[in-house]
Amino acid sequence: MLMEITGSLSVIGYGLAALGPGIGVAMIFAAVINGTARQPEARSAMMGTAIFGFAIVEALAILGFVLALIK
Amino acid sequence: MTSGWIPMDGGGFTPPSTEDFNFSGLMNGAAWLNKPMLQLVISVILIAVVFVWGSRNLQIVPGKRQWTFEFLYDYIRNTVGRDVIGRDYQKWMPLLFPMFLLIIVNNWFGEFFYFMFPTFSNIGYVYGLVILVFVLFIGVGIKAHGIAYFKLATAPADVPKLLWIIIIPLEILSTFVVRPVTLSVRLFANMFAGHMSVLVFIGGGTYLLTYANNILFNVSGGLSWVLGMAIIGLELFIGYLQAYVFTILTAQYIASSINVGH
Numbered sequence: 416m417l418m419e420i421t422g423s424l425s426v427i428g429y430g431l432a433a434l435g436p437g438i439g440v441a442m443i444f445a446a447v448i449n450g451t452a453r454q455p456e457a458r459s460a461m462m463g464t465a466i467f468g469f470a471i472v473e474a475l476a477i478l479g480f481v482l483a484l485i486k
Numbered sequence: 487m488t489s490g491w492i493p494m495d496g497g498g499f500t501p502p503s504t505e506d507f508n509f510s511g512l513m514n515g516a517a518w519l520n521k522p523m524l525q526l527v528i529s530v531i532l533i534a535v536v537f538v539w540g541s542r543n544l545q546i547v548p549g550k551r552q553w554t555f556e557f558l559y560d561y562i563r564n565t566v567g568r569d570v571i572g573r574d575y576q577k578w579m580p581l582l583f584p585m586f587l588l589i590i591v592n593n594w595f596g597e598f599f600y601f602m603f604p605t606f607s608n609i610g611y612v613y614g615l616v617i618l619v620f621v622l623f624i625g626v627g628i629k630a631h632g633i634a635y636f637k638l639a640t641a642p643a644d645v646p647k648l649l650w651i652i653i654i655p656l657e658i659l660s661t662f663v664v665r666p667v668t669l670s671v672r673l674f675a676n677m678f679a680g681h682m683s684v685l686v687f688i689g690g691g692t693y694l695l696t697y698a699n700n701i702l703f704n705v706s707g708g709l710s711w712v713l714g715m716a717i718i719g720l721e722l723f724i725g726y727l728q729a730y731v732f733t734i735l736t737a738q739y740i741a742s743s744i745n746v747g748h
Contacts, residue, residue: 418498418499419498459565459569460569462565462569463569463570463734463738466731466734466735466738467735467738469731470668470672470731470735473668473672474664474668477667477668477671477672477675478668480671480675480679481671481675
């Protein structure tokens with residue numbers, strides 16, 4: 416046998432946990448792109464809220480990452 | 487770290503692990519002086535020297551050098567300071583701009599010759615920064631509102647009293663637990679995972695490329711190196727993005743402590 420795959424099953428759980436935040440982050444920035452296309456001068460105002468929302472949504476993925484490392 | 491990456495050495499492939507992120511001391515009797523610590527010291531000296539040089543004899547009509555440094559400063563001042571903190575943002579710039587520089591330089595060390603290791607993929611270094619931010623935004627809130635800051639931050643006044651049973655624990659959790667945890671783990675996890683994927687592609691590629699008498703393995707090893715270079719390019723972008731997000735969240739937390747309850 417050339418290579419043996421070993422590891423923790425919780426990493427697969429992290430992969431699943433990253434799905435939701437992935438969709439959430441995509442929706443946030445899709446809304447920002449839409450808004451910028453409609454009203455370019457409002458970009459900076461939207462960007463602050465978007466980054467903050469992105470940080471909150473991404474928290475779930477980050478918690479998943481931590482739990483994946485805990486065996 | 488390099489053992490097991492060349493097939494002729496004998497033995498199978500050892501995938502990169504968290505062991506690759508541990509460094510022993512560079513000098514005898516000084517175990518604390520390891521590679522990440524040295525990188526952090528070098529980055530501070532580098533930033534200080536470059537920016538002292540960049541801000542020498544300033545003129546009203548800027549030259550090329552002054553224009554470049556003003557462009558860098560204006561980028562953080564306008565998008566982080568003015569847009570996020572708003573009024574009285576000037577007094578926070580001495581914190582925000584060096585914080586951005588420190589994080590971006592240390593992240594880019596992961597792609598830089600001689601260093602090739604992002605300092606903040608060791609979580610202890612991130613904890614240092616986050617403790618500073620955590621103490622700072624609570625301190626700013628107490629300075630602006632006195633001890634009532636904790637009440638304003640955890641019990642919004644315009645919510646029905648009955649809902650406070652749910653809101654107060656949630657707000658305590660989100661402000662004083664989730665904020666510092668996510669702020670530290672976000673930077674750490676991005677740097678750690680990025681460096682790990684570079685190790686997988688370059689290390690695994692080396693193993694396949696040097697495998698004897700198997701042309702398919704050698705070709706796929708070469709392809710893996712090409713993809714590894716692309717990932718290094720992606721890492722440069724992520725290093726910038728995480729530095730920017732960390733700075734903008736610091737500004738956001740400070741702003742939310744000043745304007746708490748609004």
